[in-house]
Amino acid sequence: MAPAGPRSGDAIFASVERVNAELFTLTYGAIVRQLLTDLEEVDEVNKQLDQMGYNIGIRLVDEFLAKSNVSRCVDFKETAEVSAKVGFKMFLGVGASVTNWDAEGTCCSIVLEDNPLVDFVELPDTCQGLYYCNVLSGVIRGALEMVSMKTEVTWLRDVLRGDDVFELQVKLIKQVPEEYPYKDDE
């Protein structure tokens, strides 16, 4: 029996159980507030958010692969496209686009126009160095690492800092070949 083709982000999002985005937004706000109170240093909070995102990403990728039915991506370009179109849509309900490819095809930008994490959020003057959505960069890094790609994810544009969209730069550092701990028999 031929395997089913990959499903679109919209189709998957419509089929999974959903919750009100505001509960999600407010919970995330509570997390960031807790971190700011505990850690006080904005850089520490950024790092902790990234780490939390990483922990989420390594588990999230399993669900992503299970639900989306995507076949193995041929190259990094396809990976980025799939994560932006399907991944963001099925978890956050928002579409993302991929732009700004560099010459070698190892570095691109994922642009998010809408972001449920930042509804109702304004950065006060004391937290100007905070990357409020840093959890997203951790999620991408963690998810890609689980599929053998070591990446570096940084924020290029941030709406909370005055830009008009969210732009994440994803740079492929190296592809780690998969090592099977056991003999692979199909």
Next chain:
Amino acid sequence: MIGASKIKQYSNVLEKPLSKGKQEVSLSAFAFLFSELVQYNQTQVDNIAELERRLEDAGYAVGARCLELLCHREKCVMFMPFWLSQGNRRETRLLGILSFVHSTVWKVLFGKVADSLEKGTEHEDEYMISEKELLVNRFISIPKDMGTFNCGAFVAGIVRGVLDSAGFPAVVTAHFVPMEGQQRPRTTILIKFAEEVLRREARLG
């Protein structure tokens, strides 16, 4: 491009128009986020009571904001029972606010009204909202050595935040209540109102 307009930049987040509140994210996104919240707090505390308190505090912030949001949106709300939908009315009675939490708040946050709202039989100031399975506890299992710890403390915090901001100070806790014939225990949010609330309620008649 002629005729194209740039998206209006709002200098102040309060100037942005309020959304309808219909946007959704996947349950798993929320579940992952909540699990990180609990895991992070586990590293910051030494005992269960501390952990529950921290989760409750996180929930309190959510509840306070939730009340503000819902009150601002009241005019557009369709699912409220007809006798509450007079728009822009502040709840001043105990039963009113409890009903608000049990129906409106639950419906907005968890997609359904709470399973039941009961008055405590032993004490005048106790009320209970019960739920067969709290949304936040869906993917959580408590190890035996954590005893009676309940992540529903987050929801208890949300309820406390709503009640406190509405002018009904209370102590709110979450408890597991084992049910006959069911594998997973039911969760009960126990609300114990402060003295002043009961006195005020008695005065209002």
